[in-house]
Amino acid sequence: MNPVQSIEDAAIGEKREQLVLPSGLPVVVFPRPGFKKTFATFATYYGSIDNAFRDPQTGREITVPDGIAHFLEHKMFEKKGGGDAFDDFARLGASSNAYTDYTSTTFLFQTTAQVLDNLGILLDFVQEPYFTEANVEKEKGIIEQEIRMYLDMPGDRLHSNLMRALYVNHPVRIDIAGTVESIRTITPDNLYTCYRTFYHPTNMILLVIGDVDPQQIFDYAWENQKRKKYGKQTAITRIFPSEPPHVAEKRREQHMVVSMPLFVMGYKERGVQLAGQDLLRQEITYGLMWQMLVGRSSPLFHRLYGQGLINDRFYARYGASTTFGFSTLGGETPDPAALEAQLLEGLHNAPLREDDLERAKKREVGEYIALFQNPEELAYAFNHFFFRQIDIFDYVNTVLSIRLDDIERARRLHLNESLRATSVILPEVADES
Amino acid sequence: MSVTAKGKGFVGQIHEGAGWYCFPTSRFKTITLHAFIINELNREEAAFGAILPHVLQRGTSKWPTFMQMEQTLEELYGASLRAEVGKIADKQLISVHLEIVNGCYLPGKPDTLRLGLEFLQEVLDHPHTRDGVFPKDVVDQEKDLLRRQILGLINDKGQYAATRLIEAMADGRRFGLRKLGQVEDLDKITPHALYEYYQKVHRTRPLILFAVGDIDPGIIEQFMQKYRSPTPRQELQSIEAYTPHFHDRFLTEQHDVRQGKLNLGYYTGVTLDDARYPAMMMYAGILGGFPHSKLFVNVREKASLAYYAYARLDAMLGYMMLGAGIEFEDFEPALDIIRQQVEAMRQGDISDQQWEFTLRAFDNDILSEEDSPSQLIGRYLESVMAGGGLIGEALRQALHDVTPEQVKQVAQDISLDTVFFLTRKDTQAKVREEGLS
Numbered sequence: 001m002n003p004v005q006s007i008e009d010a011a012i013g014e015k016r017e018q019l020v021l022p023s024g025l026p027v028v029v030f031p032r033p034g035f036k037k038t039f040a041t042f043a044t045y046y047g048s049i050d051n052a053f054r055d056p057q058t059g060r061e062i063t064v065p066d067g068i069a070h071f072l073e074h075k076m077f078e079k080k081g082g083g084d085a086f087d088d089f090a091r092l093g094a095s096s097n098a099y100t101d102y103t104s105t106t107f108l109f110q111t112t113a114q115v116l117d118n119l120g121i122l123l124d125f126v127q128e129p130y131f132t133e134a135n136v137e138k139e140k141g142i143i144e145q146e147i148r149m150y151l152d153m154p155g156d157r158l159h160s161n162l163m164r165a166l167y168v169n170h171p172v173r174i175d176i177a178g179t180v181e182s183i184r185t186i187t188p189d190n191l192y193t194c195y196r197t198f199y200h201p202t203n204m205i206l207l208v209i210g211d212v213d214p215q216q217i218f219d220y221a222w223e224n225q226k227r228k229k230y231g232k233q234t235a236i237t238r239i240f241p242s243e244p245p246h247v248a249e250k251r252r253e254q255h256m257v258v259s260m261p262l263f264v265m266g267y268k269e270r271g272v273q274l275a276g277q278d279l280l281r282q283e284i285t286y287g288l289m290w291q292m293l294v295g296r297s298s299p300l301f302h303r304l305y306g307q308g309l310i311n312d313r314f315y316a317r318y319g320a321s322t323t324f325g326f327s328t329l330g331g332e333t334p335d336p337a338a339l340e341a342q343l344l345e346g347l348h349n350a351p352l353r354e355d356d357l358e359r360a361k362k363r364e365v366g367e368y369i370a371l372f373q374n375p376e377e378l379a380y381a382f383n384h385f386f387f388r389q390i391d392i393f394d395y396v397n398t399v400l401s402i403r404l405d406d407i408e409r410a411r412r413l414h415l416n417e418s419l420r421a422t423s424v425i426l427p428e429v430a431d432e433s
Numbered sequence: 434m435s436v437t438a439k440g441k442g443f444v445g446q447i448h449e450g451a452g453w454y455c456f457p458t459s460r461f462k463t464i465t466l467h468a469f470i471i472n473e474l475n476r477e478e479a480a481f482g483a484i485l486p487h488v489l490q491r492g493t494s495k496w497p498t499f500m501q502m503e504q505t506l507e508e509l510y511g512a513s514l515r516a517e518v519g520k521i522a523d524k525q526l527i528s529v530h531l532e533i534v535n536g537c538y539l540p541g542k543p544d545t546l547r548l549g550l551e552f553l554q555e556v557l558d559h560p561h562t563r564d565g566v567f568p569k570d571v572v573d574q575e576k577d578l579l580r581r582q583i584l585g586l587i588n589d590k591g592q593y594a595a596t597r598l599i600e601a602m603a604d605g606r607r608f609g610l611r612k613l614g615q616v617e618d619l620d621k622i623t624p625h626a627l628y629e630y631y632q633k634v635h636r637t638r639p640l641i642l643f644a645v646g647d648i649d650p651g652i653i654e655q656f657m658q659k660y661r662s663p664t665p666r667q668e669l670q671s672i673e674a675y676t677p678h679f680h681d682r683f684l685t686e687q688h689d690v691r692q693g694k695l696n697l698g699y700y701t702g703v704t705l706d707d708a709r710y711p712a713m714m715m716y717a718g719i720l721g722g723f724p725h726s727k728l729f730v731n732v733r734e735k736a737s738l739a740y741y742a743y744a745r746l747d748a749m750l751g752y753m754m755l756g757a758g759i760e761f762e763d764f765e766p767a768l769d770i771i772r773q774q775v776e777a778m779r780q781g782d783i784s785d786q787q788w789e790f791t792l793r794a795f796d797n798d799i800l801s802e803e804d805s806p807s808q809l810i811g812r813y814l815e816s817v818m819a820g821g822g823l824i825g826e827a828l829r830q831a832l833h834d835v836t837p838e839q840v841k842q843v844a845q846d847i848s849l850d851t852v853f854f855l856t857r858k859d860t861q862a863k864v865r866e867e868g869l870s
Contacts, residue, residue: 012538013462036801036804037800037801037804090723091786091790093794095794095797095798110797111797112796112800113797139737141738142740145738145739145740148691149692149740149758152590257588257690258588259581259584259587295507296503296507297500297503297507305574308577334581359507362507362508363507363510364511365511365539366510366533366539369463372462373461428689
């Protein structure tokens with residue numbers, strides 16, 4: 001086996017142990033002495049945007065139905081011969097769950113007993129697909145209800161509409177769960193195709209956070225994996241359409257049962273195709289920029305708050321992957337037009353000052369340290385970075401290395417009117433009937 | 434008051450309405466401080482209690498503006514301050530929460546516990562005033578935001594349906610009052626009236642401080658000395674338990690929604706301090722606490738009628754709520770399945786697997802609470818307010834001692850109060866408008 005690496009972030013008293021199993025599966029352990037619960041994730045770098053790719057068996061380019069990554073996530077819990085993985089975890093006192101986002105699918109459990117046995121269940125259910133016509137049909141009813149639940153969630157619609165306005169071609173514009181119509185076309189065959197393509201150990205990561213002995217985890221994981229005889233996998237070819245340097249629509253509006261309008265505006269990033277340290281640097285720079293321009297400590301935030309245009313849940317953030325990146329700024333507001341106008345005026349003209357940057361950095365560092373006491377958030381952040389070839393322990397040094405002119409440049413490049421779109425949810429017009 | 438060593442859970446006490454509880458542990462990288470002022474929920478003051486925390490976080494005598502407050506927090510490595518209103522049964526909780534990174538992980542090793550306590554005290558004791566009362570512009574802005582928050586309940590349909598059900602079950606009793614108050618009560622809030630309210634609750638209502646982290650409990654105890662008024666505060670009042678006013682009542686409300694929300698409220702008569710509480714927990718767990726539970730398996734997995742289906746206990750008041758998000762047309766089959774499952778519980782129809790899985794799931798839940806400062810505080814606060822009852826390890830042990838016969842016993846006393854169905858407009862939802870039984 002490959003040697004175990006021990007990697008430290010001494011300043012904050014953190015370390016992790018990791019290795020790559022011969023099957024190609026990376027295993028990472030964050031020891032958490034004194035914690036009662038162990039939290040583990042088994043994640044694949046496969047999300048809703050991966051809807052076109054080259055089938056590794058036939059070599060042909062194929063497009064699969066929207067929402068299939070999320071559908072696959074649901075279906076993995078079903079086991080051959082009946083029963084599901086939820087029961088296996090429950091038998092061992094663990095709780096389990098899973099989630100799908102734009103770029104990854106994550107299966108997880110948390111337990112306070114029998115860590116290794118639970119780990120075995122996690123590895124086995126994710127690595128033993130079982131799809132039939134009948135069990136796929138049955139799932140459509142459940143997922144349809146899930147999609148309908150989202151259709152009633154104003155915040156969810158707000159974001160979904162923004163993505164459709166910002167992006168012309170990139171599949172990040174499609175809802176993660178797909179649509180009621182698109183999931184109806186899913187078959188066992190195309191589920192197996194996606195499974196074979198994206199659930200190979202080389203495209204996944206196993207992460208364990210808890211009061212555990214790392215070597216035991218590594219040994220157990222390898223015993224489990226070597227039975228399964230994974231062969232080599234040809235490199236995955238994902239196909240993304242080219243995205244033009246303009247938005248699909250400037251503005252989308254929808255009426256729903258809400259008490260007050262919801263507003264969000266987004267900026268589509270052009271500087272994509274980054275990974276590793278460059279991507280981390282971009283994410284942190286943009287995060288600091290938003291904090292300085294319109295974060296809770298900024299004059300602009302307080303001007304808007306004082307005018308009643310925002311409440312304290314207003315947000316401004318940037319998120320990126322290797323093929324897309326976008327900022328979102330939004331919240332509830334009585335007057336979307338006034339908020340938008342004031343934001344545009346303020347964002348472009350607010351002075352960027354050295355002491356604001358220093359404070360914003362302190363906040364980033366504090367939030368990073370606090371991450372390590374929350375296993376769920378740590379796992380999410382670690383996996384997110386891992387799939388983008390970023391080492392989470394580079395975070396603090398990268399924060400400290402950002403300079404004021406980095407922020408100035410980020411503002412010049414990112415705040416581009418032709419890459420900006422707005423989404424608004426408005427209250428229903430009063431119905432007299 | 435003796436101070437015990439790390440690893441013993443919470444230490445502390447409440448005396449004459451002023452309490453402190455500290456959980457010393459080196460497990461966490463942050464220090465968590467939660468202060469609660471507890472007032473009896475009442476229609477006249479609910480909106481005052483709801484707005485006060487928001488006004489308190491707007492400024493203090495040392496940092497008069499909201500922006501200065503936020504910049505100070507940011508300077509403290511992004512310490513987070515959350516001032517908000519909460520509700521437990523018939524009590525309104527005015528709470529100020531502060532979480533700050535433990536200084537030992539920071540450059541220069543600042544004493545962040547001291548800085549955090551100073552900040553908290555500044556917020557609680559020295560709010561920014563103008564002409565002896567809260568500044569009018571601040572009060573007006575926060576009134577406007579509170580108004581929107583009250584009106585915004587409808588934005589979350591699941592929560593809206595649950596709130597409407599509890600209101601209906603309360604039938605005018607205080608536990609049904611909303612923690613945010615009502616829009617029409619906002620007019621009474623003036624800078625002067627709000628300041629008087631603040632002085633009253635700040636000086637005379639029960640105040641409890643919780644602290645979790647690598648902390649010497651003696652520091653928390655000493656800090657709380659400041660809150661021992663010359664005239665004692667009100668003692669924590671006991672919670673008035675709920676008894677049903679209705680039986681098998683059906684209510685419906687129509688909105689423009691894509692999914693129906695079905696919620697059922699049951700009287701259990703078992704509160705946290707009741708010896709039957711562990712049996713009641715097993716009951717609710719087996720019925721609808723987990724993915725292996727009867728509701729999830731039968732409503733979602735077998736019938737594919739819902740994405741979620743749950744049972745939740747209110748251990749303070751003694752009721753249980755069942756909820757599911759369903760297709761409008763599926764109202765009858767979903768309700769039938771839910772009622773069949775409740776009947777199965779009454780018959781004592783529980784498999785060994787349901788029993789074992791539930792027991793282990795509670796083990797996992799209860800032990801895991803110890804890894805989260807806010808969950809630790811939440812549980813302990815509930816037991817303080819219930820005036821006893823088992824939590825943590827003692828509750829875990831008690832669950833293991835419960836027998837199926839005891840669960841069947843509590844099942845006999847459970848009765849359906851009200852069914853609430855949030856459905857869509859302009860369709861003939863096929864529902865019976867009256868008595869269900």
